[in-house]
Amino acid sequence: QQQVKQSPQSLIVQKGGISIINCAYENTAFDYFPWYQQFPGKGPALLIAIRPDVSEKKEGRFTISFNKSAKQFSLHIMDSQPGDSATYFCAAQMNRDDKIIFGKGTRLHILP
Amino acid sequence: NAGVMQNPRHLVRRRGQEARLRCSPMKGHSHVYWYRQLPEEGLKFMVYLQKENIIDESGMPKERFSAEFPKEGPSILRIQQVVRGDSAAYFCASSPTGGTKNIQYFGAGTRLSVL
Numbered sequence: 605q606q607q608v609k610q611s612p613q614s615l616i617v618q619k620g621g622i623s624i625i626n627c628a629y630e631n632t633a634f635d636y637f638p639w640y641q642q643f644p645g646k647g648p649a650l651l652i653a654i655r656p657d658v659s660e661k662k663e664g665r666f667t668i669s670f671n672k673s674a675k676q677f678s679l680h681i682m683d684s685q686p687g688d689s690a691t692y693f694c695a696a697q698m699n700r701d702d703k704i705i706f707g708k709g710t711r712l713h714i715l716p
Numbered sequence: 717n718a719g720v721m722q723n724p725r726h727l728v729r730r731r732g733q734e735a736r737l738r739c740s741p742m743k744g745h746s747h748v749y750w751y752r753q754l755p756e757e758g759l760k761f762m763v764y765l766q767k768e769n770i771i772d773e774s775g776m777p778k779e780r781f782s783a784e785f786p787k788e789g790p791s792i793l794r795i796q797q798v799v800r801g802d803s804a805a806y807f808c809a810s811s812p813t814g815g816t817k818n819i820q821y822f823g824a825g826t827r828l829s830v831l
Contacts, residue, residue, distance in 0.1 A: 647807050647822030693758055706758035
């Protein structure tokens, strides 16, 4: 049973365009939603995170939009750059729990 | 301040051998987590440890897998009698304390190949 569903599996965007990755969850006990960025041969690194009491969080070119009623959240990368090419994982976590539940990942490629 | 250190980076084992994966958390971190990443899959939680204690092992396979985090030294993930299905990248993460208020910092992983 996959608790966090992520789409698309892969994404190609032109340089300067907007990259959008979507995730959905079922368990309403989740109260922390991080996004991780992973480059080949490296471990995942926290990119940005949101809690369900806010609908949007922005850090630089990266924005999380959160829809609590729909149990969906998405990552938007504005002005996408070739250096953003990586695999992105959405995730969810319960405050009383410590394990991170990851989506399957989106392989993003930004065309120069 | 060094990050989370995992070694070896690559490990090749034949079926039936044992694999030992080591993880040294960031300085000052006493919480360690192990995750497994199968090809084309996201990371899956395996086990959460504090010094000398296993806190949550709900993601560990029931047989052949064990983990420890001794008072001194790195955390060890041990896989006995490896099979081809154990081939994966194993990531360790650490945090200063538990809960969602503290970021888990990941190491670069150990890529295990079982021949």
